[in-house]
Amino acid sequence: ARRPGLAAVAGAAWAGLTADFAARRIAPGPGPGEEGWGREWATMAATSAVIPWAAVAHHLRGTAHYRGAPAWPPPVRAVLFDRDGTLVHDEPYNGDPAKVRPVDGAAAALRRLRAAGLAVGLVTNQSGVARGLLTPAQVSAVNDRAADLLGGFDTVQACPHGPGDRCGCRKPAPGMVLRAAAALGVAPWECVVVGDIGADVGAALAAGARAVLVPTPVTRREEVAAAPVVAADLAEAAELVLALAAPEGARRQEARNGARRQHGRNGARRQKGRETSRRARVGSPAAAPETAAGEPDLRHHAPTPAEEVPA
Incomplete structure (x- = not known):
């Protein structure tokens, strides 16, 4: 019954x-x-x-x-670093290897990652070549000096184009990340990109990789808010990457990333509301400064400083 x-x-x-x-x-x-x-x-x-x-x-x-399929996201197998402002101090359009100065903690962070069996690569925008301020040989010499000081790289990808070239490799486009992953024999989603500005994060996400932002004084506030993962310095970035290299750590970090992205979207909406209110009171803001190529300067300074500007 x-x-x-x-x-x-x-x-x-x-x-x-x-x-x-x-x-x-x-x-x-x-x-x-x-x-x-x-x-x-x-x-x-x-x-x-x-x-x-x-x-x-x-x-x-x-x-x-899909029974028995590996969990998603998979563990990280490779780390791709931005160069200027992330691994070495930024020298505008630097073609002199003698001026290469590693950021504090860079060598130690890379040693930890290599010791864990992770591949380490370099992905760097070098529009000085397109602007006629650098030669490809100079870019290679500076990259080689950085490799000497930091223990070497498993792949080096440099984009020589300017913003007007509209290439597929210049960050935030995904080309260099995809090429680096192919060179290392890993999938893009098994890579994490570590950089100091939004273009680095954008390139990672466009390629299907993960990203860690290490802010510097030139990093915009909204870039920090939008980044899925933020580290105070390279030592903390290495800790986060090592966690992503472990299966359980990768899943936990992905869950935290989702919560952070939602928080960032909410913050962006609140900021947009405040900006709309402010503009209504004081009128339209002045136009942002432009780079030498006529593009908005995403680092809020004249186009001479950072080579890694996505401009």
Whole structure:
């Protein structure tokens, strides 16, 4: 007697939920008397009874098909560093290896990552070549000096183009990240990009990689707010990357990233509201300064300083 009673309760619950589902789908219209409303209501009622069963079947097929598949996201296997402002102190359009000065903690951070078995690469914008301020040989010489001081790189990718070239490799475009991943024999989503500005984060996300932002005085506040992961320095960045290299750590960090992204979106909306209110009071703000290529200067200074400006 107990089982028929439970079956009746379950059947009533299913019927009620199906009716509620159908009503919610029918509510937007068409309403009674409107053209085709009877046929539309009948279709909605019939499909509302079928959709839950189809969804359950789809879920069961997916569970069976992907049983034993590795968890997502996979552990990190490679770390791709920005150069100027991240690993070495920024020298505008530097072509002199003697001026290369590693950032405090850079060598130690890279040693820790290599000791954990991670590949280490370099991805750097070098528009000085396009501007006629550097030669490719000078860029290579500076990269080689950085490698000597920091223990070497498993791959080095440098973009010589300017913003007007509209290439696919200049950060925040994903080209260099994709090339570096291919050179290292890993998937883009097994890489993490470490940099100091939003263009580094943008390149990582565009390529399907993960990103850690290490802010400096030239990093904009909104870039920090939008970054999925932020580290105070390279030592902390290395800790975060090592956590991502462990399967459980990667999943925990991804969950934290989701919460941070939501918080960042909420903050951006609040900031936009404040900016709209401020503009209404004081009028439109002055135009942002431009780079030598006529693009907005995303670092809020004249286009001579940082080579890593995505300009």
